[in-house]
Amino acid sequence: MKSSSKNIRQLFVEKGLKITPQRVAILEAIYKSDNHPCADNIIKLVHKDHPNIAKGTVYKVLDTLVESGLIQKVQADTEVMRYDGVTKKHHHLYCSECATIKDYYDEDLDKILENHFNNIKIDGFKIEDLVLQIKGRFDKC
Amino acid sequence: MKSSSKNIRQLFVEKGLKITPQRVAILEAIYKSDNHPCADNIIKLVHKDHPNIAKGTVYKVLDTLVESGLIQKVQADTEVMRYDGVTKKHHHLYCSECATIKDYYDEDLDKILENHFNNIKIDGFKIEDLVLQIKGRFDKC
């Protein structure tokens, strides 16, 4: 047993998750992968060593890993694209309880961000836009 | 003809887009809608007054409007969910040319944001997490 596998098993124990070969293989694949793989990437990676793991299983395991906090979803909480008629610069409040996405305007924030990235350049990357995802919940939810 | 419709027609002219009843109806629906409608919401809204507009048309018009800059997509540029094995706090660089999403760590930025939202409370909303979407392009792209 490789030590990385042992570490992964330990993570499952800490989270109270059953240790299964499928879960170990999937989390290993994510750790090995460096570019935010989508489910299909993960399925292909996992299939190199474990060709019998079903697609549905990978999706279920990914949900389990997200719920336990071992991995995160990138981008959106839903796969449905949403549209915004407001083209003025603004940010978004995402409620973890309801599906609301609310516009958030904050010119001070815009200035702070602009100032920050004037001082700190990101190597090899040219910034075109900055959008802050403010995640939380509305009091009413 | 309502003035809002007239304004919308003017917008199309400015962007060099053909004026069609479908496009007018769809952009009107987005302007009337306040909560970042998804395509299906828009289809339902549009169908109230224009029951014959096809779903496929709505999708095509939405793409056209996004390309022209009259509306924006919220959340992701793709509907495919991607996963991240890094649970340490970080932000993301999104390249508009390639599909890469790169992790970006910046503790100064985290402090600045934290400080900002300690001073400026958002009414009726409790912040749980702040993730900056840094959009732009890699030099190599």
Place this chain on the structure above:
DNA sequence: TCTTATCGGAGAATGATTCTCATAAAAGAA
């Protein structure tokens, strides 16, 4: 080893989005 809750495999079902292609309509020219 046994028991039981939970998990995984296989493939069908779902649902958002895209594609195809024939018809219709917009916009500029005459």
Place this chain on the structure above:
DNA sequence: TTCTTTTATGAGAATCATTCTCCGATAAGA
């Protein structure tokens, strides 16, 4: 206005990521 050409639309099939169903398998504690 009428014609011409380009582009848009409607209808519905196709695609593709994701979810669901259901039954057999397996992890983990007794």
